[in-house]
Amino acid sequence: MAVTTVYSFLRLAAFFVFALNVSFSTAVKHEGFKTCDQSGFCKRNRAFADAVASSSTTSPYRISPESATFANGQFRATVLKTIADGLTVHLPLNVTFLKSGLARVTLDEERRRTGDIELRHGSKARKERYNESPAWALVGGLDIDFSAQLGEHGNSDVTAIRYGDNQRNEAFIRHDPFSIYFQRDGETQVTFNQRGFLNIEHWRPKVEVEVEEGVEKPVTAEDESTWWEESFGGNTDTKPKGPESVALDVSFPGYEHVFGIPEHTGPLSLRETRGGSQDAFTDPYRMYNSDVFEYELNSPMTLYGSIPFMQAHRKGSSVGILWLNAAETWVDITKKKGTKSKVDTDTHWISESGILDVFVFLGPRPEDLTKALGDLTGQTQLPQTFSIGYHQCRWNYMSDEEVKEVDAKFDRHGIPYDVIWLDLEYTDDRKYFTVDSDKFHNPAAMHAQLDERHRKLVTLIDPHIKNTANYPVVDQLKEKDLTIKNKDGVTYEGWCWPGSSHWIDCFDPKARAWWKTLFKPDFFKFSTYNTYIWNDMNEPSVFNGPETTMPKDNLHHGDWEHRDVHNINGMTFVNATYHALLDRKPGKPIRPFVLTRSFYAGSQRLGAMWTGDNLAEWGHLEASLPMILSLNIAGMPSSGADVGGFFGTPSSELLTRWFQAGAFYPFFRAHAHIDTRRREPYVAGPPYTGIMAQAIRLRYQLLPVWYTAYHEASVDNSPILRPQYYVHPEDEAGFSMDDQFYVGSTGLLSKPVTKEGAATVDVYFADDEIYYDYFDYTIYSKKGFRTVDAPLDKIPLFARGGHIIPRKDRPRRSSHLMQWDPITLVIFLGKSGDAEGTLYVDDGETFDYQSGAQIFSKFVFDGVSSTLTSQDIAPKGSLTDSYRKTMAPVRVEKVIIIGAPAHWADKKHISAEQGKEKMQPKLQFHPASGNKAAWAVVRDPKVSIAKEWKIRFA
Numbered sequence: 001m002a003v004t005t006v007y008s009f010l011r012l013a014a015f016f017v018f019a020l021n022v023s024f025s026t027a028v029k030h031e032g033f034k035t036c037d038q039s040g041f042c043k044r045n046r047a048f049a050d051a052v053a054s055s056s057t058t059s060p061y062r063i064s065p066e067s068a069t070f071a072n073g074q075f076r077a078t079v080l081k082t083i084a085d086g087l088t089v090h091l092p093l094n095v096t097f098l099k100s101g102l103a104r105v106t107l108d109e110e111r112r113r114t115g116d117i118e119l120r121h122g123s124k125a126r127k128e129r130y131n132e133s134p135a136w137a138l139v140g141g142l143d144i145d146f147s148a149q150l151g152e153h154g155n156s157d158v159t160a161i162r163y164g165d166n167q168r169n170e171a172f173i174r175h176d177p178f179s180i181y182f183q184r185d186g187e188t189q190v191t192f193n194q195r196g197f198l199n200i201e202h203w204r205p206k207v208e209v210e211v212e213e214g215v216e217k218p219v220t221a222e223d224e225s226t227w228w229e230e231s232f233g234g235n236t237d238t239k240p241k242g243p244e245s246v247a248l249d250v251s252f253p254g255y256e257h258v259f260g261i262p263e264h265t266g267p268l269s270l271r272e273t274r275g276g277s278q279d280a281f282t283d284p285y286r287m288y289n290s291d292v293f294e295y296e297l298n299s300p301m302t303l304y305g306s307i308p309f310m311q312a313h314r315k316g317s318s319v320g321i322l323w324l325n326a327a328e329t330w331v332d333i334t335k336k337k338g339t340k341s342k343v344d345t346d347t348h349w350i351s352e353s354g355i356l357d358v359f360v361f362l363g364p365r366p367e368d369l370t371k372a373l374g375d376l377t378g379q380t381q382l383p384q385t386f387s388i389g390y391h392q393c394r395w396n397y398m399s400d401e402e403v404k405e406v407d408a409k410f411d412r413h414g415i416p417y418d419v420i421w422l423d424l425e426y427t428d429d430r431k432y433f434t435v436d437s438d439k440f441h442n443p444a445a446m447h448a449q450l451d452e453r454h455r456k457l458v459t460l461i462d463p464h465i466k467n468t469a470n471y472p473v474v475d476q477l478k479e480k481d482l483t484i485k486n487k488d489g490v491t492y493e494g495w496c497w498p499g500s501s502h503w504i505d506c507f508d509p510k511a512r513a514w515w516k517t518l519f520k521p522d523f524f525k526f527s528t529y530n531t532y533i534w535n536d537m538n539e540p541s542v543f544n545g546p547e548t549t550m551p552k553d554n555l556h557h558g559d560w561e562h563r564d565v566h567n568i569n570g571m572t573f574v575n576a577t578y579h580a581l582l583d584r585k586p587g588k589p590i591r592p593f594v595l596t597r598s599f600y601a602g603s604q605r606l607g608a609m610w611t612g613d614n615l616a617e618w619g620h621l622e623a624s625l626p627m628i629l630s631l632n633i634a635g636m637p638s639s640g641a642d643v644g645g646f647f648g649t650p651s652s653e654l655l656t657r658w659f660q661a662g663a664f665y666p667f668f669r670a671h672a673h674i675d676t677r678r679r680e681p682y683v684a685g686p687p688y689t690g691i692m693a694q695a696i697r698l699r700y701q702l703l704p705v706w707y708t709a710y711h712e713a714s715v716d717n718s719p720i721l722r723p724q725y726y727v728h729p730e731d732e733a734g735f736s737m738d739d740q741f742y743v744g745s746t747g748l749l750s751k752p753v754t755k756e757g758a759a760t761v762d763v764y765f766a767d768d769e770i771y772y773d774y775f776d777y778t779i780y781s782k783k784g785f786r787t788v789d790a791p792l793d794k795i796p797l798f799a800r801g802g803h804i805i806p807r808k809d810r811p812r813r814s815s816h817l818m819q820w821d822p823i824t825l826v827i828f829l830g831k832s833g834d835a836e837g838t839l840y841v842d843d844g845e846t847f848d849y850q851s852g853a854q855i856f857s858k859f860v861f862d863g864v865s866s867t868l869t870s871q872d873i874a875p876k877g878s879l880t881d882s883y884r885k886t887m888a889p890v891r892v893e894k895v896i897i898i899g900a901p902a903h904w905a906d907k908k909h910i911s912a913e914q915g916k917e918k919m920q921p922k923l924q925f926h927p928a929s930g931n932k933a934a935w936a937v938v939r940d941p942k943v944s945i946a947k948e949w950k951i952r953f954a
């Protein structure tokens, strides 16, 4: 939720309305957020880049030759920055080569590192450049490649180092001026400081110039106006450390497309931000986690979360970088004609503070990048099964009676759902961990009804804690001194939903430990073990703060300035909640579910995110797809947008189309603003309700597909939704497509309708493989665009030949009730007559899968022998056998073969076997008709999913 209309304001203190200068139009308040020009360090670095580009001066950075060493997979040296008067600044450089084939470059500043500086205003802040981002964002992948070795280079000014798989990668470190070129297979893929934009703003004392009457200020070469203090929107940043930005140009020669750096609303293939083509932006892409009210489409403006990972792609190669910095960051992108009529993409990364810390990925396949990023920042949490079902949310269900009523209506209309949500208003006066007992008279009865139907409750808990009397949570927070502090080291006070508030500082281990105590059911009395948590407003949103967030000179645990940790802050809060849920129940731990709005690289380990406060407009439905795809390829696959749009009231058509699209979001939740008309899927009536119900049922039918895709993401962080370029990395025509996508590795291709009144969509098929309409088996077998019918009741969904997908076809009220349901396998035969697929199953709740309590099967249909086999590919553990026993009754009840060979028409029975059991199930053949494929059904082959089996069609 964000700050919004008059209605909600009336309920806040009157002076607060005044302070916010609220707008009533539905448009983002540009004046509330900085442009590059208004952000001192961004402006300075753009100006620096322009000066370098327009002059013949070379970069003032060089490696001091005597300092350079290479040993044990690491190149170390001191980079000297020449400043005025022949003085130099010392910048320790590490270039570390990792076993994963990645290279890591860090550049620090000697004087700040050793604390040999003075802060202004008597600040208590740490003097070093912030270097703890890795501690929060990274979990591994840092093993050093000790076999990296010096290579040959004719120029003694260049150190060459070969590394990675078969030493196919090579880094060329030029000493003067300092730059690095990264090659793979002898070809340059990524360059650092090729354009000379490297800029480490070194520490310097402020020279106070006394302004005398009639005497002119001394003229300095640099514009100092934003070095020492900056004001924006009535807030002043005291900047006790002075200017300290880090910036670097990174080029991708021969790469026309770059993707990533979520969260933004523009296209998946990132646009130019300076000069360039007509649709170029004028500002760089910005990453500064913010509560952006009524955000606009097609914009490089910052949003709620950031992942500073960028991938560059061309035919045959994907490479990328992770810019590990948690401060406000801007990225300029320009493209130019390179050699051999190829396009080069040049980028310019600018962060306000911290050390320079960059990982270089040389691919070459898109999945090599996602895997390496997962090894560094962690894998996607394997969620509980319920959380991949459908979620019903609204600001707000106002009472326990209302929750029960909504719950009952879903059942009355035969619409499955798993989770109902309570936004802010369930609390007593916006005090988290309390409940408004005037509205919730009998929570126990409400919980009992939900439990009975195996549904869950999610409630909102935010990081701002109401500053009020008689509220034990705020008393403890202050007593234990666990708050974020202002620049003077005193508990920071600002405004958010509850009015005056304080913020918990989850960088502090003591704060995380205390946070756990609040979730125990004897403290959070409204909750049960079936209550899960939504962390909103964790950028953090501060209504009266600069750019609706915290002052940058606020202080965190360890005396780090908020400026240094801003983009990571929201993740540490979610992490505290995750661990609180993990520990709340005695006995066997249950997987937590936490939804967050703010995120950073690493947040995928902790739960799901959603794209914040969107609008009930067709453009927002359309924009949700590239946004979610961008998150998926940047390591945060568990994502979704508010179905229906948060602000405003969608038409029934828009809502219906949104449910059809939302059924393909990894995280599938409808939500609505408090001022909007009710819009649960049963409200619209015929034909809409029926169509929305069908979309939700399709989601439930495909839960085995979604859970298997989540499993893959939990192993190597692979995207759950995959853009065209990711699945077809050689097909240039698809590189910029972001309105259709594949689900995991299943070959299911979805193209949601996002245009009002559309009755058709143009689907792109990237190759000559057979694609089948998922519902009626119409065949599409030619590469290129095809216009397909998409009336309101039709979801354009296709299956690429060569895949086998698992389904559960019995309609149920919730996912829990499907747990023992039999599986239907659908085989979409490819041109070769073969097909493959996987199914992952576990208890969907505990961590037993880590001890082998899982089923992971690979299905292979071999066209030559006409045999379908189920192979056990699960890792085994102590719980494997007992788990398999409990799962023995779960069987395959049906096998559907699409594209079945015509000669099967004569078959009535086929043979199946599992262990010693031999069966002769019936085969029913349906001949091809028109352009619809032939298909065959095997009914009840009597094979359990718990063990390997075989079905012979020959």
Ligand SMILES: *[C@@H]1O[C@H](CO)[C@@H](O)[C@H](O)[C@H]1NC(C)=O
Binding pocket: 074, 093, 094, 106, 107, 108, 131, 355
């Ligand atoms: C550079 O490497 C050295 C030795 O491995 C290490 O002590 C130092 O912390 C590294 N610097 C940075 C900024 O990571």
Ligand SMILES: *[C@@H]1O[C@H](CO)[C@@H](O)[C@H](O)[C@H]1NC(C)=O
Binding pocket: 135, 136, 137, 509, 512, 571, 572, 573, 575, 576, 579, 602
């Ligand atoms: C999460 O919390 C755990 C336990 O307190 C801690 O070890 C870890 O560093 C935290 N990670 C993040 C990202 O906050």
